[in-house]
Amino acid sequence: MKLNYKRTILIGLAFLSITAFWQFYDNEIPKILKYNFGLGETLTGVIMALDNVLALFLLPFFGALSDKTDTRLGKRTPYILFGTISAMILYFILIQIAKPSGSLIFFIIVLLLLLIAMGTYRSPAVSLMPDLTPAPLRSSANAIINLMGALGGAFTLVLTMIFIDSNTAAADVNYTPIMCGVLAIMGIAVLVLFLTIKEPVIAKKIQEEGGLHSLGEELEEDSENEAGKGKALPKDVFKSLVFLLLSVAFWYMAYNAVTTAYTRYVSEVWHLNGDGYAMTMMIAMVAAIISYVPVGIVSSKVGRKKVILFGVILMSVCYLVAALMPVYNGIVNVFFAIIGIGWAAINVNSYPMVVEMSKSGDIGKYTGTYYTFSMAAQVFTPILSGFLLEHVSYRTLFPYAFVFSTLAFFTMLMVKHGDSKPEAKKNVLEHFDVDD
DSSP, rough: OOOOOHHHHHHHHHHHHHHHHHHHHHHHHHHHIITTTOOOOHHHHHHHHHHHHHHHHHHHHHHHHHHHHOOOOOOOOOHHHHHHHHHHHHHIIIIIHHHHHHHHHHHHHHHHHHHHHHHOOOOHHHHHHHOOOOOOGHHHHHHHHHHHHHHHHHHHHHHHHHHHHSSGGGGGOOOOHHHHHHHHHHHHHHHHHHHHHHHHHHHHHHHHHOOOOOOOHHHHOOOTTTSSOOOOOOOHHHHHHHHHHHHHHHHHHHHHHHHHHHHHHHHSSOOOOTTHHHHHHHHHHHHHHHHHHHHHHHHHHHHHHHHHHHHHHHHHHHHHHHHHHHSSOOOHHHHHHHHHHHHHHHHHHHHHHHHHHHHHHTTTHHHHHHHHHHOOOOOOHHHHHHHHHHHHHGGGGHHHHHHHHHHHHHHHHHHHHHHOOOOSSSGGGGGOOOOO
16 A cells, blocks of 8 residues: 555645645734734734634534535535635735725634634544545655644744845734735645545545554554543553643643744844844754754664754753844854754654553543644643743743743653553654654
């Protein structure tokens, strides 16, 4: 059985379109709220947390709803088409009408509708890959999906570097060229997906070949999984799971605080305008992408926990160094590259450790728990860090990240299970298999 790389890349276009938009949302919407509408950091943080709050409800709801959908276009394609078209229209209205109107209420209403539109098709888009990929090949396929997502984010960062002048005041930035670029990539990506991926035909063919057995079904036959679905974890395993999930929450609180507020931090503390942040964020992203393979190789030799702890140390040290920097200089890019490496070390290994501790029939349940902790952290941290930025100082950002990253290190030390060494990969792409 061999992975169809062309088909997998085409399926990944949906995730590429999603991440292209989210890169704009995470980087530019906080600036618009602050500099165009005059919102304080706390309220900006509350609004920026809306996507994660909605995701807690929308992602599982529309994922389950698409499971039950049966149309001539398939189960997932209708949601991808509807969600993308709706999001594109609302994105245009947000930038071209709501923002220039000067009405904060109108802007927030359109933004909320846009976030709902995005939430309607993320789960179906992600689910399309396992639907159309034989079970033994899903690790390699998921690597390609994640790489496609990274390309989408990189595309938006490149647009930012090209079209935002570093000498332009934040309130005067013209977002029309970037918006047009993001809309174009979203529309083209999903159109190509629609024209080339015939979901029902491919799903039927794979089903006939017997390739859609779930991982849970395979693990039912695994002698190492002693207990079945619904049974409680042993106390020591449950304790490790709790500490691992706390670690997930802590390192997401650290990392998400920085990624959400960095665009404003560089303006307020380091006095950079326009696209001053984009190169730094691009370097961190590229460093993470190129680190996946070596991280996977090292993890197979020394174990997941050690690699995670090393990644947390790297990120904590870089947060501390950034906190001590009075002004911006080029060395910031070096430390953000190290942060990207540390983040890759964490992401490659944390979710597999959760799965390793789950029972044979409960992998979906524990996967949901993993995302609950990561999403909840991303809901809470923009609010708390935003409060500190507004009422204490912008310079609290990196110390805040350092504190929570350090907490993650100590809770991770308490994890005693889930560290079995994976078997050697048959395909180098399997080392990219991280959570979406």
